[in-house]
Amino acid sequence: MIHEVDEGLRGLVLDEALAGTGVDVSFEAPTRDWAARRNAPTVNLFLYDIREDRSRHFQGRIAERDADGQIVAWHDAPHFFALSYLVTAWTNRATDEHRLLAALLAGLVRYDELPAERLTGSLAALRLAVPMTVAAPPGEGRALADVWTALGGDLKPSLDLVVVAPVSPRRTLAPPPVRERAVRVSDTAGVLADHLTRTAATRRQESGGAGRDRPGSGPGHRRRGHRDEHR
Secondary structure (H helix, E strand, C coil): CHHHHHHHHHHHHHHHHCCCCCCEEECCCCCHHHHHHCCCCEEEEEEEEEEECCCCCCCCCEEEECCCCCEEEEECCCEEEEEEEEEEEECCCHHHHHHHHHHHHHHHCCCCECCHHHCCHHHHHHCCCCEEEECCCCCCCCCHHHHHHHHCCCCCCCEEEEEEEEECCCEEECCCCCCCCCCCCCCHHHHHHHHHHHHHHHHHHHHHHHHHCCCCCCCCCCCCCCCCCCC
C-alpha cells in the first residue's frame, strides 16, 4: 500500500504540479549525506510517520470487480492509515527552492484526495477514496522540528503532506461465475408406457399358460355325464 501511495504522489508531482520543470523526485531520507550526493534540482517526499486513523470505519466486505464488472475477489473491511510526508525542495539557491515549493503547494492543494487515475494495485482494487491534505497543522505528537533533529540536517522550509490510505487485512478469491447450466431431461412418459406394455404382455402370457394347464382341460379327460359309446 505504501509504495502505491508513493507512485501516486510521484505521478501527481511530475505530471501535474511540476510538469515540464525537469526536477527529480526522491523518497529517501534527506540527510546531509543524501544532500551532498544530490546533483540536480530535487523534490524530496520523506515518509516520516505512519499511524492508524481510528476515526474512520468501514463495515462489511468490499467486492473487487474486473473490467467486465464481474466479482473476482472479496476484501475484508479495511483499516485506514495516515501516511505523513515531509516535502522539501533542493536546489543551489533558496529562491529556486521557494518557487518549487510554491508550485507544489498550488498543484497539490487542488486535490482533497489522490485522483482515481493515480491509484494502482490494492488501492485501485478497493475503489475507496484516498484523502489527502497539504500544509495542514500537524497533529498531536508530530513536531517537524523533531524530524529534522533526527535526520541530523539543517532546518528547511517544508510542506506537511498527509495521505490516508485503506489497507484490507485479507483478500479472498471469488468462485468463477456460472456461465452454463446443464439440464438433463428424461423421457419418463416413454419409460412408463414401455413398462406398462411389457407388464400387460407378461400377464397375457401367464393367463394363457394357466388355462392350458388347468385340471380337466387336457385331451384325455372326459367330462362328467359323458357316456362311453364303446362300452
